Amino acid sequence: MTEPLPSWHDTPTKQAILDFVTSVTDENSSNYVTPAERIATFDNDGTLWCEKPTYFQFLFAIERLKEMAAVEPSLLEQPEYRAAVQGDLSFFADLYPDDVGALMQIVFSTHAGMTQAEFEGLALAFMNETQHLRFGLPLKQLVYKPMVELLHYLDHNGFKVFIASAGGMSFVRTVAEEIYGVPRERVIGSNITFEIRMSDDDLVLYRKPGLIEPIDDGPGKPVNIELHIGRKPILAAGNADGDIEMLRYSETSEHRSLQLVLHHDDAGREYAYEGPSAKKVFSLARERGWTVIGMKNDWQEIF
Amino acid sequence: MTEPLPSWHDTPTKQAILDFVTSVTDENSSNYVTPAERIATFDNDGTLWCEKPTYFQFLFAIERLKEMAAVEPSLLEQPEYRAAVQGDLSFFADLYPDDVGALMQIVFSTHAGMTQAEFEGLALAFMNETQHLRFGLPLKQLVYKPMVELLHYLDHNGFKVFIASAGGMSFVRTVAEEIYGVPRERVIGSNITFEIRMSDDDLVLYRKPGLIEPIDDGPGKPVNIELHIGRKPILAAGNADGDIEMLRYSETSEHRSLQLVLHHDDAGREYAYEGPSAKKVFSLARERGWTVIGMKNDWQEIF
Structure with a gap:
């Protein structure tokens, strides 16, 4: 296999990821996890694709x-x-x-x-x-190349990679296979309710006002992970307070687990912000030993 | 590969299944379907496992x-x-x-x-x-061997096999991997709602009164298939009126599709019944050309 994570600098962050994956996939390791249980869940906005100027x-x-x-x-x-x-x-x-x-x-x-x-x-x-106002690229190209490499690396190592987005499940699914290699059924998110209308010739799904509960944010993420996967993730990745419960949930796995939090600290190549949606996650990351990915120092390339 | 579906008699039913799978997996066929789109959905009670004396x-x-x-x-x-x-x-x-x-x-x-x-x-x-009163076997052994062979045959042919049960998603998931080889995340069903309780040390999912809408029966099946899979099945299998919408939904696929309806017509080896839960599905099967599996004549073995 080619060198994994080529767009990542050789930093302790990259090493922590490689160590974790090596350890849980090594049948001779006490940390070995069977493929069925190698569940990874990724937030989307601000974790896999850009979330500025807004979602x-x-x-x-x-x-x-x-x-x-x-x-x-x-x-x-x-x-x-x-x-x-x-x-x-x-x-x-x-x-x-x-x-x-x-x-x-x-x-x-x-x-x-x-x-x-x-x-x-x-x-x-x-x-x-739609062109991004600052970067002049179609929005679907504003995905973080190092994170896509991570998704593929996990996939190659027998992980089942899921997206757990606060944003719309159907919205993300339209592009997830193309831009991430994540199949539609592995995209979890918030969604509108549906109704079917059936005639003799057809059966059509309509989008109906009203949201499915719970919204896939904060405490809703572990709930939707249970509904869609039925297993605890051993790797969870996010960038905002809405990901805290998912990160905490992965910690309760009986297996070795890894928590990743992406820090937007690169105003030159992307953006630098924490802001109202990330008031707690970085202090929690320090307290609980989660791995913080710094865009600026950990990534050679962004998009 | 060994002969597929060994517990099936060589009847037109078996041939219809083999023809369908051969056709949609043959890259030179006009009916070819990419693996990502080879979605199969199976009802559970009365389709994969016994539903008598009651669910x-x-x-x-x-x-x-x-x-x-x-x-x-x-x-x-x-x-x-x-x-x-x-x-x-x-x-x-x-x-x-x-x-x-x-x-x-x-x-x-x-x-x-x-x-x-x-x-x-x-x-x-x-x-x-729990022992079944009539068969004297643990309930988890009362799965239809020919149907399990079909699940495996589809899996070997690149299908993604899902269960779409009106019964409890969590209930079925506890045994689905063992008895069917279907991973937990591919079991869709009805379910109770959840809440999380989080302390500094733990995050625990509790089952809360109240059902998730829609119940995974009748018109709820296509809706939950959309939520959990995001694609139309090209093969759907059921045995009761609550499966009609799922069977109809698979007919609307842009690809060649197959609808299977299991008929319990074998009082000697299992049960013979249609009853209040299957008032319409068999007449619809005749009208619409769905493939009816007759236990008595199509199956060499039941359990």
Whole structure:
């Protein structure tokens, strides 16, 4: 096999990852874990792909709000439509994390009422065609190359790699196979509810207003991991407070486990921020011995 | 490879299955389907394991109701506890299909309030230790050998095999790897809700009263398939009216698809019944050209 993790610098971080994987896959090690139990769960926004200037799915919802307001101007009486038309990202950002439910409602209700196939077509086109304002690349290319290498490295070592995103399960699935090599059934996330409409000739899934509980953030992540996987992860990776419960959950595995937290500390090549969505995770990482990935020093390349 | 499906007689049913699998896995065929899209979904009760004298999970719930009534006799004022103590299976059977919600509440609430680990320990012990009254075997051995061969045959041919059970996801997962070779994350079913309780040292999943919507029966099956898989099955198998929507959903695949319906027509070796849970599925099978598996003529062995 070629050298693993080529876009990573040879730092203690990379060594911690290699050590962990070597140890749990070595049948002669006391840390050996069977393939069935090698579960890894990754947050998506800010862990696998860029989350600035704001979450890509918010940009997608904002586009939709603008389209809807153009057709029906009376919608501008509602603040989210006004904010969308005025390009006021802070309106949406300020709802997180304290009003995450309201924010999710806005994001998901913009694409309610259509078929799931229509939604996926729109989401895929958005990820393919929308240029990132700063980097001038389609959004789907703004994935962290070192993390994609890590996903593949784990896959090659018999891990089952899952995404556990606070963002939309269906939204991420439209591109996950292409950009990460993660199959659709291994993408867990928040989602709208569905209903089926059946005629003699067809059966169609429609997206219905209302979110599936629990939202896949914070305490919802371990719950959805149980529902979708039924096993504790032995490796969990995140970058924000919404990942704390998932990271903590992986610690309770009976096996050796690894917790990774990505620190955005590279204003030159990407962004440098902690902010309201990461008030606790880094102090917890120090207290509990989680491995912090520093973009600036640990990664040779970003995208 | 050894001859596939050795416990099946050489009938048109077996040939239809072999033809389908050969066709969708042949790269030179116009029916070729990529491995990522080779999704197969199987109902569980009455399709993969025996569902008589009643669903195994009902027996499990009934045991629990009896235990609870022994500790707290005032519970006998409630009809489900009385029915449990009196061994009146018809009380529970009569709730299906018209009061499936009430039935599910009874079944799932009996194991609410405990940790997920406790529940799984009880469920596994029940499946391992409870003898079937007629066959004198532990319940977990009452799986249909020809169907297990089919699961393995599909797996060997690059299919991703999922279980879509109206019964409990967690209940089935405790034994699915052992008896079917289906990993936990590929078992979809109905389930109770969860909550996490986190201390400095631990994070524990508790089972909480209340069911996750939708119940994985009837119209809930395509919805849960979308949530857990995100792709249409190209092969779906069931035995009752609650499987109709799943079977219909697989028909809407853009690929060649196969629908299998198991007919219990073998009173000597297993049971012969259609009954209230299968009023429509066999006439629909005739109308729509679904493949009906007859236990009596298609299977050399049952268990």
